[in-house]
Amino acid sequence: MKKLVIASVMALASLSLAPAPKVYAQDISIKDPAEYNAFQMFSSQNDPKQKVAAGESFLKQYPQSQVKNLVLDQMIDASQAAQDQASVVKYAGELLQVDPNNLKAILYSVVIKKQQCSAANGSDQATCDDAAAMAQKGLALQKPAAMAQPEWDKLTHAAFPIFHSAIALDDTVKKDSKAAQQEYTTELKSYSEDEAKSTGLNDTLLLAQAYAQPGSSQDLKQAIWFFARVWALAPAQYKAQIEPKLEYYYKKYHGGLDGLDEIKAKAATSVFPTADYNPPPAKSPQEQIHDLIASTPNLDTLALSDKETILGVGSKEDADKMWAVLQGKQTQVPGIVISATADQVQVAVTEDAKASKQADFIVNLKKPLTEAEQKIVQPGFEFKSAPDAMLVGTYDTYKQLPATDTTSASAQVVLKDGEFVPAEKKKATPAHHAPAARRPRH
Template sequence: MKKAFLASMLAAACVSATYAVAQTPVNTNNGAAAQGPQLSADEYTAYQAVITATDPAAKATAAEAFLTKFPQSSVKSTVLEQLVAGYAGSNNVPKTLESADKLLQVDPNNIRALALETSLLKAQGDSATDPAAKQSAYDKAADAASRGLKATKPAAVADADWAAIQKQVTPYFYSAIGIDALTKKDSAGAIAAYTSELKAVDVAATTQPGPVLQDTYFLGQAYYTSTPPDYLNCTYFATRTAIYAPEQFKSTFQPLATYCYKKFHGAEDGYDAVKAVAKDNLFPPADFATSVKPAPTPADQATTVFEADKKEDPTLTKTNIADREFVITNGTTEQAEAEFAPIKDKEVKLTGKVVSIADTTLTLAVSDDAKQANPLVADVSVTLTEAPKVAPVVGADVTVVGSMASYTQKPMMFTMTGGTIEGKAAAKAPAKAAPARRAPARKR
C-alpha cells in the first residue's frame, strides 16, 4: 500500500531527525580531577572531531575512524551513538541499521537506537513486495519495538528527559508490533498493540493525516478479521479514519466502515449517528454498543417468516419453497417440522441449477443463496426414475417433478424420489418466482 510506505517513511524521518545523542563529558589525561572518562590527547582530539562535526557524513566518517583506532575506548558507546546519528542524518539506511546494531551490542537498552531500528525496519516491510521479505522486516521491527518498550531509564538521564523520549517513541513501537501481528493474522495481538498506540498519543494526532490515523484504520481491520468478526468496533474505527482522512483517501477507508456497519446492523439507517460519535470520541463511549441495534439473527428472521406464513395460511400448504427452506435451515426443530409436513410425500415441482448428476442421482441448487454461491451449493437431491439419455450440464437450469421424501437441517438438503426431468434443460434461467418473505440482508 503506497500510502502505508509513505507514512512509515515519514515516521522514520521523524525519529532520525530527532536522534539527539548525549555527549559524555571527558577529560584528557592531564592530572586534573576526573569529571568523566579519562582520554589520551590523541583520543580526546579524535573524540572532539566526532562530536563537533556538523555535517552528518563527516560525523559518520570521524566516528568510524575513531572506532577503528580506539576500539576499546571508554566512550565507545557515545561515539557509536554519534555514528548512528551521522548515518541517519545522511539518509544511509543500511549503514544506519548496521551502526545501530553495533550500538545495541554494547548498550542493549539504548531506546533511541531501538526506536530508529523499529521505524526503519517497519518502513522496509511496508515497501517490500515479497511476502517473506515483508514479514521478515516486520518481525525484526516488532522485536526491536518489544525491546524498546522494556528499556529502562539510564541513571544519567533525568526523569523528565526520559518521559519525553518515551512519549515520542512509544507510538512507533506499538505501531510496529501491530502491523507485525496483523500481517500474521494475529487479530488479538494487533488490537492490543494498536489500542495501546492510540492511548499513547495526543488525541490531535489521531485526527490528522499520518501513521496514527492509518493505524486507526488497521485497528478497524483487526476487529474485522477477528474470530468471530467484531463488526461494531470495525465500524467505529474505520468510520473515524474515513472522517479524518484527506478527501482523496476517504473512498479507500469508507467501504470497510459501511460494510461492517451493515453486517452488524443489517441496513444503513442510523449510520449518521455513528459517524457523529466516532468523530468526537477516539474510543467508543461506554453506551455505544447499546446505541446501535444489531440486525436480526437468522433464527429471528426464521421466526418472523414462519409466523407470517402461518398467518396467511395456517396449513402452510401455500408457502413458497424459498421461505420453507429458509425456516427449515434457520428455525427451530418444531418450525422445520411444521414447514415440511405439508409437502412430505407430496408431488412437488422445483426448478434449479444442476450441481451434479450421476446415473439417476441429480443434485440441484434451488434457493437463491444456493444458486448465487460460487461454486453452486446443492440443497435438493433427486433420485430419478431413470437416467436421462442426455444428461444436463452442470449449471444448466432444469425443472424436476418428484415426491418430497425427507430433509436435513444442517446442511440443508431436501431429498426427492421418483423424480423426472421436465422437457429439456433450460437454456436460460427460469422466470423468478414470487418473492420470499425473508429479510434481504441477514448474517449467514
C-alpha cells in the same frame, strides 16, 4: 496489494529522542593526544557522509575508546541525515552491543525494521519478528538512575506507541488478529487527543482492519467505529477509499445504511466507542439475502460483491436463484490479484476476501497471458473498471465455502473464457465498449 496509508507513525527523519550533547574540551578526558585530536576531528564534521567516514576511521583506530558510545550515537544521527537506513541499523546495533539498554538505538532499529516489514507486505517474516522482538525489549526498559523522570516520560511517550505498533504489525503478519487488536488499542490509548487524530490515525485504520479480519476474532461493531473515525478525520482525498469499507461492514452488521451518519459524527469526537454506541444488529445474513432478492427486480443489477455474497452465504434456494441469472453471462472482475499464472488469475473481490487475502473468483483464461501482461498481472495488482485495465470472464461454476477460524463463509466462483483487457486497448477503441453500469453502493 495496494496499501491505504493516510498518515505514518513518526517518520525516521523527524526522530530526535536522544540527541548527542555538544562536546567541549572539558567534557572529556582522553589521555592520548592523538586519540583526543581524532575525536575532535570527528566531532567537527558537519557533512553527514564525512562524519560517518571519520567515525569509522576513529573506531577502527580506537575500538575501546571511552567515547565509543558517543561516536556511535552521532554516527546514527549522521546516517539518518544522509538517509542511509542500512547504516542507521548497523550503528544502532553496534551501540546496543556496548549499551544494551540504549532507548534511542532500540527505537531507530524498530522504526526501520517496521518500515521494511510493512514494505514487504508480510513476506519478510524474519524482519517483522526482529522489529517486534526489539520493540518488546524497548517496552521492558527501566528509567536510568541518572535520568530525570520528566525526561524519561518524554522519551517513552514518543517511543512506546511505536513499539506497540511494531508488535501489532508482526501479529497481523502472523494472522493473530486478536493480539493485533490489543496492541493497537494500547498504542492509541497512549496518545493525547491531538496525537490520536494525526500520528495515530493510520493505526486507527489498521485497528479497524484487524477487527474486520474474517475469523473467530472478527468484531464488526468495533470495526465500524474505527472505520467511521478514520473516515471522519482523514483528508478528503482518502475518504472515497475508506467509505466503501465502512459501508460494506456496516451493511453486513446492521443490514442498511440508516444511522451511519450519526456514528460518523460521534466517532469524530472520540478515539474509542462511546457509551451510547450500540447500532442494532441486522437480521441473519440469510434473512438479509432473502430480503435483498425479494426487493431486487433484476438481480443482474446487483454489485459483483453482493452477487458473490448471495452465492456464498445465502440459502441454497436463494443462491440457486442468483446462479440462474449469472451462469453463462460475461462479467468484469474488479478486485485484487491473489495469484496468477499464464492461464489463470485468482482475484479477491469482496472486502472479506481482500482482508483474508483469499481468492473468491478464479478466472480461467481463453488464451495465455503474454509475457508483458504477466508482468502487469502480479499479486497485489488491482483490477478496476474502464478506463483502467480490466479482467472479464464468463460465469462457469461456483461452490459455497464454510467459515473457518480465519475466514468467513463465502463462495468460490469460477469463470471461463477469461480475458485481460489492457487500458491501452480500451482507450484506443472506446466506441466498442458500452459505458460501465453504475454499481450500487454497499
